[in-house]
Amino acid sequence: MTVEWARGGPDLLVALDRGAGPLGVQIQDQLRAAIRDRRLSLGERLPSTRRLAALLGVSRGTVVDVYEQLLAEGYVESAVGSGTRVAAMPAGGPVRHAPDVVAAAPPRPAEVDFEYGIPDLGSVPLTAWSWAVAEATRTLPTAELGDEDPAGSRHLREVVTAYHRRVRSGCAVAEEAVVVSGFRQGLAFALATLAQHGIRRIALEDPGPREHDVIARRAGLDAVPVPVDDHGLDVGRLRETGARAVLLTPAHQCPTGVALGPSRRRDLVAWADEVDGVILEDDYDAEFRYDRQPVGSLQGLDPAHVIALGSVSKTLAPAIRLGWVLAPPRFVAGIVEEKRLSCRGAPGLDQEALALLMESGRFDRHLRRVREIYRARRDVLAAAAELAFGPDRLQGLAAGCHALLRLPEGTSERAVVATAATMGVRVNGLGHYRFVAADAEAEPGPRPPALVLGFGNVTEQQISRGIRTLAKAVRHREIS
Template sequence: MAVEWSGLTPDVLLRLDRQSPETLGSQLQNALRTAVREGRLQTGERLPSSRKLATDLGVSRGLVQATYEQLEAEGYLRAFGGSATRVAFSPQSAVTTLSKPTPVARMEIDFIPGRPDLNSFPTRDWLWACGEATRTASATDLGYGDPQGSIRLRCVVAAYLQRVRGAFAGADDLVICSGFTQGIALTLAALRAEGLTSVAVEDPGHQDMHTLVRRAGLTPVFVPVDDQGLVVDELVRTKATAVIVTPAHQTPTGVVLSPERRLALLRWAERMNGVVIEDDYDSEFRYDKQAVGSLQGLAADHVVSIGSVSKSLAPAIRLGWVLAPRRLVARIAEEKNRSDRGSPALDQLALARLIESGRFDRHLHRMRSVYGARRGVLVEAIGEHAPNLELTGLAAGFHALARLGETADEAGLIAAAAQRSVGLQGLGRYTSPNYQGSPAIVFGFGDLNADAIKRGITTIADLLRQHA
């Protein structure tokens, strides 16, 4: 389908060489033929008027009219009285078509982890914040700005992290980034520049973490996780001097790093002059009690804490932050500047206004109730239909881990559920090749209402019982 350009007449890039022995008319004809053959001008696309093209090229209108008539006679163009001249035909080989993505089977009920309830996005509040940001933005705000990010947003986020996460944070300790993935990439690049060669990651852990480490030119070292979180004694046995952890709500087991392990981890970092990278991905959502504070608040010189609004608002708002030791901030900001010259300024100002106004806290309070209720429905449904299935982890976030029997066929269960249009994800997606733990299913419930959760578990109840 040809693009229909708005406006009185479209522009088209054509070049004429007045030093060439070839006449201008012949050059113009050949240039238009080539543009059609190569697909730069597609079937049905409108050409500039003869007057406009003549002015643009500095030639007579008659020359352009004669060119259009010649190409119309050859079948390249077509013209109608009182209407624009358009491309009549593009060779099949030159037509540019969008490649069709490989179709993915859409499940009627999908327990995909890590997906927030996007239907509950606070649209009115975000529109209000965007309006406020646009109305009050200065000319300076609309420039490239500080690669660390908007000073206003950094001040707001620093205050928020101190208030909610117990962090030790000031505006100068923060770099605004485009979500966790960029935040970890910037941090690893900065550490690599300091001589780091390997990074410890949790096993099981974030399914893309080892890939992100390798992409940064570093070697991932897998360290096991048990019911108290990262096994620090195993970390000590490695040569790694940096580790990436999810201490408040481990991905995917859902456990919290125990107080003893927290202290042991921080002692390791101090002894090794190492760095703990804290993925603070869904710390806002704990339902049984107040969430544990950030590790960064206990050891600001050795902890990099990375957060974002992907879970609290929506992944589409590509904003996050890196709270880092002062010695790393400048290098991380330099990496950010090289990467993209800074995150969108107006979005940063809008997020700052949303948090300042109290609307962000109000949204979190409401979603905490929603997700907590959905987790309760999942626990109740599994308890009713597969009582022997062991659910582990905190009453937090929007996923829960269900341990299967030692000999259960994790992949077989997932495939059988898919046949019934119920999407499941297995623990195997989160583990290293050497992982020795029992199979499990990671149930996401953030984007499913209570009725869908009940129907999904009921639909696969017999499968769950078989594998419990």
């Protein structure tokens, strides 16, 4: 790819020692080395002779002689109107910065990828996002181009909390919101704040999202598992742990897909009140519910004890690395301080762009459009799974972009996953999401074998083909 530069070409770092011999020879040697080492890439334009001479404080004639020598040796090429550019190096030419490294061939991509947690990347509203970024660039006052308020853009916090009240039945206000660079950053800040408030043990869903136990331990908390059943987190078992904090996915449990039942929600709130506990609510894909109205946020049910965490990774794209923490007032200052000491904040223009996207209605329109896409994929998944595996094998179809496929008793998840991979289908077993206890004696008991099927970023045709392949993989393991 040819790199086009402004008139005169780019600046170029060449260090000269005026007591170490002819300057022209030094310039030649350094340019040769830069081209050989690929620090100057194929087609890259060198500075004009006049500009390089001025940068280095040498005569233009010296630079002209250097370029002519490199041209004669084949390191550069020159054309009228194009300037002097790096020429193609011969095949097998030296690359001195990595003489002994042989790049490994990348693994062959799966033909069907049921990876959990990836939205439809082909449906990301790039046109709307481009509009929002352009509008933010045009309208954001120059005074707001410096370091942000430690809590994040006031505008975005107002928009996010209004959205949360309107769509998720929450009750947070802008003063209780902190903008972060995605869910995990917000979780790390929240956990560190809980540790400062004397909370030492946190309960996690088992099975549950990957690496939450690792993040909790890094914050200095003892992480303990609590089993999940068909009604969500077992609050009775939570009480037995002695934990004063719990992290869960109540609207659409990851990875089983169940919603926390009404009685469990009431029991959870009662537990928090009894122990002065904290409920950390991972509200990651609650907008995608297909058969009835989404279940409201726990934050609206008990704002004094719930920290709600959200992001746009599932609703827009992971690349738009923005999220938020909605916390009770007693924790907000600590979360803000954790953020202030850890980073300078999320990009201000992106925060303003997201606020405008949501405020303008474009965000809601996008959600309505992709909800129908996901609904159609869910229906194809349900039909294909019933045909291949029989009825009542899928769980968690009411919401979100993943479901749980229960395998026949005695089936080895790992064997099916490995066999499917050889057939071009990538999938994870339920065991991939099991809690890894620091204490071997605390390892949870076995669960029936199952596969976690993400359908956000696969087409309907891929879903049908993938399910047929998984059925073959199961039969193959049964026969062998």
